[in-house]
Amino acid sequence: MSVIYFLVQQTMFFSIPLLIVALGGLFSERSGVVNIALEGIMVIGAFAGILFISLVQPALPGQPVLILAIVLSMLVGGIVSIAHAYAAIHMKADQVISGTAINMFAPAFAIYTARMIRTVQQIPFVNQFRIPSVPILGKMPILGQLFFTNTYITTFIGFGILALSWVLLYKTKFGLRLRACGEHPQAAESVGINVYKMRYIGVAISGMLAGLGGLVYVIPTSTNFNATVSGYGFLALAVLIFGQWKPLGVLASAFFFGLLKAVSSTYSGFEFLRALGLPGYTYKIMPYLVTLLALTFTSKNTQGPKSAGVPYDKSSS
Amino acid sequence: MMEGKSGKRSFSGFIEELSGASFVASIASILVGLLVGYLVLLSTNPSNAAQAFKALLRSGIADRRSMGQVLYFATPVMMTGLSVSFGNKTGLFNIGASGQFIVGAYVAILVGVRLTAVPGQFRWVIALLMAMFAGGIWGALPGVLKSLRNVNEVISCIMMNYIGMYTVNFLITKTVFDPLKNQSLRVPTEANVPKMGMDLVFRVGNQTSSANGGIFIAVGVAVLAHIILERTKFGFELKACGFNKDAAKYAGINERKCIVASMAIAGAMSGLGGALLYLAGSGKGIDVIDVMAQEGFNGIPVALLALNNPIGAVFSSLFISYLNVGGFNMQLYNFAPQVIEIIISIIIYFSAFSLVLKTWIRNLVSKKNKSRVVE
Numbered sequence: 001m002s003v004i005y006f007l008v009q010q011t012m013f014f015s016i017p018l019l020i021v022a023l024g025g026l027f028s029e030r031s032g033v034v035n036i037a038l039e040g041i042m043v044i045g046a047f048a049g050i051l052f053i054s055l056v057q058p059a060l061p062g063q064p065v066l067i068l069a070i071v072l073s074m075l076v077g078g079i080v081s082i083a084h085a086y087a088a089i090h091m092k093a094d095q096v097i098s099g100t101a102i103n104m105f106a107p108a109f110a111i112y113t114a115r116m117i118r119t120v121q122q123i124p125f126v127n128q129f130r131i132p133s134v135p136i137l138g139k140m141p142i143l144g145q146l147f148f149t150n151t152y153i154t155t156f157i158g159f160g161i162l163a164l165s166w167v168l169l170y171k172t173k174f175g176l177r178l179r180a181c182g183e184h185p186q187a188a189e190s191v192g193i194n195v196y197k198m199r200y201i202g203v204a205i206s207g208m209l210a211g212l213g214g215l216v217y218v219i220p221t222s223t224n225f226n227a228t229v230s231g232y233g234f235l236a237l238a239v240l241i242f243g244q245w246k247p248l249g250v251l252a253s254a255f256f257f258g259l260l261k262a263v264s265s266t267y268s269g270f271e272f273l274r275a276l277g278l279p280g281y282t283y284k285i286m287p288y289l290v291t292l293l294a295l296t297f298t299s300k301n302t303q304g305p306k307s308a309g310v311p312y313d314k315s316s317s
Numbered sequence: 318m319m320e321g322k323s324g325k326r327s328f329s330g331f332i333e334e335l336s337g338a339s340f341v342a343s344i345a346s347i348l349v350g351l352l353v354g355y356l357v358l359l360s361t362n363p364s365n366a367a368q369a370f371k372a373l374l375r376s377g378i379a380d381r382r383s384m385g386q387v388l389y390f391a392t393p394v395m396m397t398g399l400s401v402s403f404g405n406k407t408g409l410f411n412i413g414a415s416g417q418f419i420v421g422a423y424v425a426i427l428v429g430v431r432l433t434a435v436p437g438q439f440r441w442v443i444a445l446l447m448a449m450f451a452g453g454i455w456g457a458l459p460g461v462l463k464s465l466r467n468v469n470e471v472i473s474c475i476m477m478n479y480i481g482m483y484t485v486n487f488l489i490t491k492t493v494f495d496p497l498k499n500q501s502l503r504v505p506t507e508a509n510v511p512k513m514g515m516d517l518v519f520r521v522g523n524q525t526s527s528a529n530g531g532i533f534i535a536v537g538v539a540v541l542a543h544i545i546l547e548r549t550k551f552g553f554e555l556k557a558c559g560f561n562k563d564a565a566k567y568a569g570i571n572e573r574k575c576i577v578a579s580m581a582i583a584g585a586m587s588g589l590g591g592a593l594l595y596l597a598g599s600g601k602g603i604d605v606i607d608v609m610a611q612e613g614f615n616g617i618p619v620a621l622l623a624l625n626n627p628i629g630a631v632f633s634s635l636f637i638s639y640l641n642v643g644g645f646n647m648q649l650y651n652f653a654p655q656v657i658e659i660i661i662s663i664i665i666y667f668s669a670f671s672l673v674l675k676t677w678i679r680n681l682v683s684k685k686n687k688s689r690v691v692e
Binding site: 036083087091092093094096097098100101102103104105107108109111112115116121231234235237238241242279281284285287288289291292295296297299300301302304 | 357361410412462466467468469471472473475476477478479480483484486487607609614617618621653655656657658659661662663665666668669670673
């Protein structure tokens, strides 16, 4: 049983950042802007948050530092994403181009800055944010062990964001307008919706969530930030598409992928998997191979937001 | 003769395409990028900034050895840049160049090291062809999935990148492993791509550069890609699919075939890039670490700066490689070479504005010569 608990906890570490970042991508694409800069924004967000943690950690206790770092990561991610929004919305740029620029800029900037102020590019930090057991909830039978021990506040923030996203998208006027801008901006404009504004908001949300996601990814999996999030921004993009641009779909695909990833890093703990005697390589490619296979069987009728990636020109409509 | 002629034609076509508004826009973004780079240097260390910036701008042509290094570093990204360009021209975003690159590199090394029955001067040719084949398969698979099952090529390419990286690492440890260095074995000298005189031209005294015949092959592929895209029916069909899927279908073009063919060609180009890097005779082996080949991702900026033009990719890869050699030498003045990537990213960012800039420049020009009829 303890192996199962461990597996679930590991799954969280992989799934939660994917969930948060893919939800960010969802807001952007639903508003009509493709955001392949998620990877870069994750790096910048993680860089800002981790640098802050490593600087103030000696002076402040654990959880408050994390909360402040989260706010900072979101802020920085949001600011960087505005650069993408400006190119995509006002400059009607090919959105892949400005996204690529940010993906290239982010790690270079993080390494350059780190090396110039600290002479080495890695930023070490002490992980004092793990919660061994949530008060009261952690004592529950089974569920307590599964979800409320050996966890991080970021896990609960992730689920909070999911709930909020769903309500925002499907139960508010704002959500309806945002989605309209990604489907048919001309129609949206004709009923008085400011398409540019909605798209800026969509991209800014994606930037904030990607910045947060970068920090959330780095904290449990490392003690040394090295200007990379190991391609998780691109994986989040895959999770978004696999989840068919819907919050619950994103949840399912983030956990589907996270579970496979967790199995690949903990398989040696399972008696029956060890007995199979497969090389570790099999488990390493499993998450990607299974996702690819799953896609072949589920993509036939996939359709993204109709106008995602298409610049909207007020004057030509 | 024919080949030379069409090569020349394609080049002048490229210049025509570039001259005018987009050329001015590109130059403007390059200048902005360099300016930002200089400001970054200035803000970190004002006293050394000017000298470091000079090193950045001049190192690439400082001597013949540096020039050789520029050619050597440009070769693999020229190929991945061509690969991404080719995909973009046909409406496909090939973000899978990294996987195709490393698969090609592995197959080339495998052939180069193990196919000892064939003498070296023929073996490298087989290695390159096999690498193209392997990369082609790696690229074609997302194409097949897209055309038959509507799988988004971006996500399948990302998955193929990871699968390729892990598979190559696994296969290296099983077939061509050097446990001391934790990397693949190096291809023996005689099975490398011939130097074709490059080692004699690009050297300073006894210090040779890593320049080799690979650059000729890469440029040759670029010319070929240009001819296919601009001068053949097949290329026209590919571009038509990228430009307007429905119109292409209406015109009787087999869209599925186009997608698979385009991805296969793009994959073969990246695979060849991997082969050209590890058969360059610079003593490189593939490191067995779980990190994706950056050359694949660096193909994206090369393609974007080239406006997806194959001949343009030759120049943009040389330009980026030139800056990288400069950035390497800039370390003498205690600056981290990452400033180069900052500069390139700024250039790319501003090149995204080219549409607006171009319209602006055109309006400016057309105001001046209102009487001139636009063709």
